Amino acid sequence: MNQVITMIDLEITPPLQRETVRSYVYRMLYDNIMSLHLPPGSAMSEQEVADLLKTSRTPVREAFIHLGQDHLLDIFPQRGTFVARLHTQMIREARFMRVVMEEAVMAEACQGLPESCLRQLYEILERQQKAADAGDKRAFFEADNAFHETVFSGCGRPHIWQTLMRASLDYSRARVLNAFLEPKEIPLSVHEDMLKAIESHEGDKAARLVRQHMANQETGIRKLMQLYPDYFI
Known part of the structure; x- marks a missing residue:
């Protein structure tokens, strides 16, 4: 019997309960x-x-x-x-959607979030800090998404976040690659400042921080296109 030789490697976890x-x-x-x-x-x-x-x-x-x-x-x-390679036009469009929607949701968040939501955001920042200290960039990226998702959910917009995620798969992959290549000290200050702006009801400041956050990510993605041209089309 011929031995099957696999050419790829997968990170495999067990099936979930009742998962088909x-x-x-x-x-x-x-x-x-x-x-x-x-x-x-x-x-x-x-x-x-x-x-x-x-x-x-x-x-x-x-x-x-x-x-x-x-x-x-x-x-x-x-x-x-x-x-599939990362489609640069889809990345640009996803970033545009994220900026427009996140600015609007941040403005709503600054009008008042439930106390339970604020506590959850602080807990996520703690998780991010632990991930940064451990150099666990995947955990940091997951907490980054959790922060934004929590703001959307706290404003009663969870389905908008889910729609953004489905429309932003290439953008998300580029962000993962960027997170893996960032220097050891991963910046937390933007999220901390966002949370402070939400608590102090500073809508204009929160919107400015969203634009800054997305601009930083765009700069990182442009560098990735130069470092990994074969990953992009």
Whole structure:
């Protein structure tokens, strides 16, 4: 019997309770792509993934189709399947959406957030500080998203945040790559200043901080395009 040689590597976690095989395969591939464990341009095959996840090819094929619809996989008949490269125009449009929506939501947040939400934001800042101290950039990035999501939820806009995330997959991947390449000391000051502006009801200051935050990220992404030109189109 010929030995199967896998050409890719996946970070694999156990299935969740009551998770279907189809959902599990999709989640594993999605998480590996979004975390850049599978970098842009990586080639993969249904059989390789099925062997790694110990499943049949059918749920893998379904996951490939779904990820193709998400613009996270490029599927070329007769040529192969590849992790999609980062689309610069989609990144620009996602950043525009984030700036417009976050400025509006920050203005609402400055009119008053529930006390429970403010406590949660402080807890997230503590998590970010611990992640920064430990050099855990993935945990820092996850807490970064949690901060913004909590502000949206506190303003009664959780579905807008979810929509932004679905429309910002390439932008999110670029931010992950940028976080991994930042120097050891990861800046926390912008989020701290945002929270202070929310507490003191300074809407103009909060909006200015959002623009500053997004501008810093844009600068980082432009550097990434120079460092990793093969990751972008």
